[in-house]
Every structure is written in C-alpha cells, then in structure tokens.
Amino acid sequence: MEPLLQLFDAHVRGVVEKRDDVQLVDTTFAQLTTLHLGGRPAHTLRCTTRDAVVDIVQLLDKHNIPLLVVGGGSNLVIADGDIPLIAVIVACDEIYLDKETGELEADAGAVWDTVVSLSVDQGMGGIECLSGIPGSAGATPVQNVGAYGVEIADVLTEVELYRRDTGVREWVRSADLELSYRYSNLKFTNKAVVLGIRLRLRNDGLSAPLRFGELARVLNVSVNEIEARRLATTVRAEVLRLRKKKGMVYNPDDHDTWSAGSFFTNPIVSPEVVQHVRTVVEKLHGADDAAAMPCFDASGGRKKLSAAWLIERAGYPKGYPEDGPARLSTKHTLALTNRGSATTEDLVELARTVRNGVEKTFGVSLAPEPVWVGVSL
Missing domain, CATH: 3.90.78.10 (UDP-N-acetylenolpyruvoylglucosamine reductase, C-terminal domain)
Known part of the structure; x- marks a missing residue:
C-alpha cells in the first residue's frame, strides 16, 4: 500500500487540490455500496463532471496506479480490509430531456431511479419498468439492465465512453455494444468508462409494451392484448410496489x-x-x-x-x-x-x-x- 500512496502523493494529489470538480474524500467501500460491505481504498476521489472523470482516470492510468470506478455501488462485492487501489466516484449527475423528440441524456453518475422518475413525470415512457433499480445511469448499459420485460437495450441509442486502452473519448452506438441478456462488451473488461448515456423514449406518456406476466396481470392486461400499453405513471407505481414487496428497492432501514x-x-x-x-x-x-x-x-x-x-x-x-x-x-x-x-x-x-x-x-x-x-x- 505504501508505494501506491507515494505514487498518489507524487503525481495526483497536487492535481486534485487545484480542481473544483474533484474532491478527496474519506470513506470505505462499506459506505459506498448497497451491500454495506468492503474495506477502505487507499484514497477516494469524487468527480463531479465528465471531464474530471476522464482526467483523473487518465492520470491514474498514466502512472500505473490501480483504480476502481464507482457509480451507485449497487453491483459490487469488495473484499474486507485495506484495498490497494484508488476509488474514483462518478458523481456527475445532470439529466437533459427533450420532450419533443423523446431524447434523454444523462450523466453516468445520475441516480438511475431519478432518471426514470424524471422521464415519467415529464410524460415520457419506455423505462418505467426499470423503476426502483438501484445504482447509476452509467451502469445500465454495462450489463444491459433489465426488469419486467424491458431492457436498457430497448431504448439506448448511444453511450459516451472514455476508452482507457486508447485514450479516446467518443460516443458509441448502442449497436456496437453487443447487448444481450445481462451482457455488453463493456462488462468485466475495465477497458472503458461510461460517461453518459442517450435514450430514445416515447413522448406520448405511454409505457413500453407490457410483456411480463406478473406485471401484466396486476395491471389487468388480457392475454389477447398484444403489445398492450398503459400510462407510464401507472406502470411505474405498480413496478415500485412489486419491487418493494420483494425487497428490491433500496431502503437503508431494511x-x-x-x-x-x-x-x-x-x-x-x-x-x-x-x-x-x-x-x-x-x-x-x-x-x-x-x-x-x-x-x-x-x-x-x-x-x-x-x-x-x-x-x-x-x-x-x-x-x-x-x-x-x-x-x-x-x-x-x-x-x-x-x-x-x-x-x-x-x-x-x-x-x-x-x-x-x-x-x-x-x-x-x-x-x-x-x-x-x-x-x-
């Protein structure tokens, strides 16, 4: 651990102290994950802009300092004790909506359920079945998050990536991610960091087609209703009710x-x-x-x-x-x-x-x- 700390002090600390969009914070992985498990990283850097994420990851990689990019912490199992790496928290969280076109863009650090809630409140449909899923927007394309018959692949159009192996920052089409059941070619590779996502949603206030049996039943969808849709607000409320019943909506008191x-x-x-x-x-x-x-x-x-x-x-x-x-x-x-x-x-x-x-x-x-x-x- 000591050589890592020395590298950090020599090459990173001074850069961090000069930036307003990067903060050095004292925390453990138990405080950063929904499992409340995991030891203490050598240091934790909180990045509040996409540029900060790119610059910090690039700087750490340049000096061969191991790092872990952390979003909402809902998909991590981390060892106990001292963890010899730098935790880079993606905390940029802006969300942009165009109600006329149905396009939504979110920073990778935006809380995913906030993205869903905002879209539904603004009369946009397509991701209401993904309500209540913990974690950040940037994590959704990595494992092609899905629930109740909908996957992020259904609405994802582009992902902004910083490619650690080439140093290139670019927007990539969703078709290039090889999305399938709980998989993308980003998963488990650490070759790229997600900076932002773009989705194409419905702007008529209606949900995605209701294809999941349990959800369709509680919404009184007949088996004869092909591609049935309901108000996105109604579907979101029912999905949250079902997920809470299963303990699948994070609550620090439960x-x-x-x-x-x-x-x-x-x-x-x-x-x-x-x-x-x-x-x-x-x-x-x-x-x-x-x-x-x-x-x-x-x-x-x-x-x-x-x-x-x-x-x-x-x-x-x-x-x-x-x-x-x-x-x-x-x-x-x-x-x-x-x-x-x-x-x-x-x-x-x-x-x-x-x-x-x-x-x-x-x-x-x-x-x-x-x-x-x-x-x-």
Whole structure:
C-alpha cells in the first residue's frame, strides 16, 4: 500500500487540490455500496463532471496506479480490509430531456431511479419498468439492465465512453455494444468508462409494451392484448410496489435491501438440460411442481430458467440460513443480503453454498451478476 500512496502523493494529489470538480474524500467501500460491505481504498476521489472523470482516470492510468470506478455501488462485492487501489466516484449527475423528440441524456453518475422518475413525470415512457433499480445511469448499459420485460437495450441509442486502452473519448452506438441478456462488451473488461448515456423514449406518456406476466396481470392486461400499453405513471407505481414487496428497492432501514439486487443471472440452458431439471424436480417435489417450473424461450433455441426458483427447490428458502450474518432475503431468494454485521467473506461463503447446492442438485451452474474486487467465488 505504501508505494501506491507515494505514487498518489507524487503525481495526483497536487492535481486534485487545484480542481473544483474533484474532491478527496474519506470513506470505505462499506459506505459506498448497497451491500454495506468492503474495506477502505487507499484514497477516494469524487468527480463531479465528465471531464474530471476522464482526467483523473487518465492520470491514474498514466502512472500505473490501480483504480476502481464507482457509480451507485449497487453491483459490487469488495473484499474486507485495506484495498490497494484508488476509488474514483462518478458523481456527475445532470439529466437533459427533450420532450419533443423523446431524447434523454444523462450523466453516468445520475441516480438511475431519478432518471426514470424524471422521464415519467415529464410524460415520457419506455423505462418505467426499470423503476426502483438501484445504482447509476452509467451502469445500465454495462450489463444491459433489465426488469419486467424491458431492457436498457430497448431504448439506448448511444453511450459516451472514455476508452482507457486508447485514450479516446467518443460516443458509441448502442449497436456496437453487443447487448444481450445481462451482457455488453463493456462488462468485466475495465477497458472503458461510461460517461453518459442517450435514450430514445416515447413522448406520448405511454409505457413500453407490457410483456411480463406478473406485471401484466396486476395491471389487468388480457392475454389477447398484444403489445398492450398503459400510462407510464401507472406502470411505474405498480413496478415500485412489486419491487418493494420483494425487497428490491433500496431502503437503508431494511436489511432485506442491503444487497446487490439479483445476485445470480437466470441460467440459459439447452432443452435437454430443461428436461433433466424437470425430472429432478419431479423426484424431489412432485409432478405438479415440475410442470409449473418457470421456463422461457431464449435465443438460439435455448431456454431461460428462473434462478430464484432453482435456489428454492435446491433447499435454500427465503431467509436462509436462519440467524446468519449474511442471508438470502426474507422477501426474495435471488437477493443475498447483509443483515448488518456480515463481512464480505460471510457473503461469499453464502453465495458459494447456494451456487454449489444448485449445481449439485440440478447440474445447472449459476453465474453471479456483481463485479468482484479482491475476492472471488
């Protein structure tokens, strides 16, 4: 850690002290993440403009100083103890709306649900199904955030990137990000930093098509209503209600929300694996449960299973393990939570137990969604 601190003092501290849009702050990753877990970085720099983010990342890279770019902290699992890197907080948060064209542009540091709320309040539709998702706007294209039948890929037009490998700052078309289920070619690479996003929304006040069964049912959408839409304000209110019921809207007073959201992605498997899983479920839980197993079409003739459903059927119910410092949420099995006194290792051990249990029971490997720093599954 000492050589890193010396490099910082020699090459970075003086630059920071001369800028109004960069602040040196004293914090831990436990204070920066929704899991409330993680140790202390060597230093933390808060950047309040896009230019500041570019300049600071460029400066740190020039002197080979390790860094971690942090947005809303809702998708990070970070080791305990001293973390030998500089945390760069993306705190630029301006949002620009053009109600006539339906174009929305947001700085990467804008709180995502603020982006959604503002768009809906201004009569724009398209992202209301993504209400209540914690984190920042800049994180949404990285893993193609999605919920209730909508993905950011449906509305994303461009992303402004700073490419760390080439030093180029540019706007990139969404088509160039290779967006798919919880994936973009930015994910896990650290080659580029998202500075801003542009979305194309509806300006008629109506929602995206309601294609998700649970949401459609509570909004009284008939199975015969193809591409049904409702007022975006109505859909947002219902999505927030559903997410809160599942503990998926962050609340500092509710430990069920001290999580990284959905911890595992829904596995995409072959039809043969689906049949194998059904057979196992029937042996363990009966024919009716096997017949009711959630299974959805995916690309290439493959099928998407429900990770939460598999976790429960493998023997890990809500709240597992009872009285553990890290537990599955009491509201949703897909969220791994810190009950207030957990360490990162407690959470990792729980994730490992659940992942291994599902694989042993069904032969299906669950992939974690969060970014891991200083620790691995």
